[in-house]
Amino acid sequence: MARDSTPASPLGPFGAPDPLETERLLLRPLTSADVPAVFAYASRPGFFLYLDHVPLAERQSYQPEHAASHVAALQELAARGWPQWGLIPRQAGPRGQPIGAIRFHPAHDGGSDPELGYGLHPAWWGEGLATEAAGAVLAWTQRTHPEVRRVVARCHPANAASRAVLLKAGFLPAQTDPRGRLAFCWTAPNLNPAATSPAST
Numbered sequence: 001m002a003r004d005s006t007p008a009s010p011l012g013p014f015g016a017p018d019p020l021e022t023e024r025l026l027l028r029p030l031t032s033a034d035v036p037a038v039f040a041y042a043s044r045p046g047f048f049l050y051l052d053h054v055p056l057a058e059r060q061s062y063q064p065e066h067a068a069s070h071v072a073a074l075q076e077l078a079a080r081g082w083p084q085w086g087l088i089p090r091q092a093g094p095r096g097q098p099i100g101a102i103r104f105h106p107a108h109d110g111g112s113d114p115e116l117g118y119g120l121h122p123a124w125w126g127e128g129l130a131t132e133a134a135g136a137v138l139a140w141t142q143r144t145h146p147e148v149r150r151v152v153a154r155c156h157p158a159n160a161a162s163r164a165v166l167l168k169a170g171f172l173p174a175q176t177d178p179r180g181r182l183a184f185c186w187t188a189p190n191l192n193p194a195a196t197s198p199a200s201t
Contacts, residue, residue, distance in 0.1 A: 012081025027085035037097040039067035041121035050156035113150045134169035154181040
């Protein structure tokens, strides 16, 4: 849940995101109405365990204003071509509360490939939902933006669960970045067409 400075962010390669569905999730853009839900999951113990790029004070005492700032930053980035989606349990319906988010953002290393990031309510860890969401977003990328041939992602070296998510989603290990994070790369031909599709509108 990095805090990106939108004015300094380059224009992204994407258009407006489509709502997406997986077997267990609905994916749709976060709005200001979702701030309480974002605060609810991001303030849970353990959420920031491996997100050491987030300011220490915020990790130690996450407040509603932090959630509001985060959602606003995601909306501003989305307007510049870096889409984001809230993750909603399918049984909750489209008006359900998000339990996490997934999004594209400019690569932290300054590279030209879009970077994928995600966060999930700790109560839902270990259920395979992050992998499901990543597969849906990558399938959408291949279907709607075939010019995007590579996507990168990074995780803390101690975060074995996130590493497993990326490998299952079709990413391959690349290298360790200057901050000591494990870097991964997805290329379009590697995508396994999972059972994901745009939501009916």
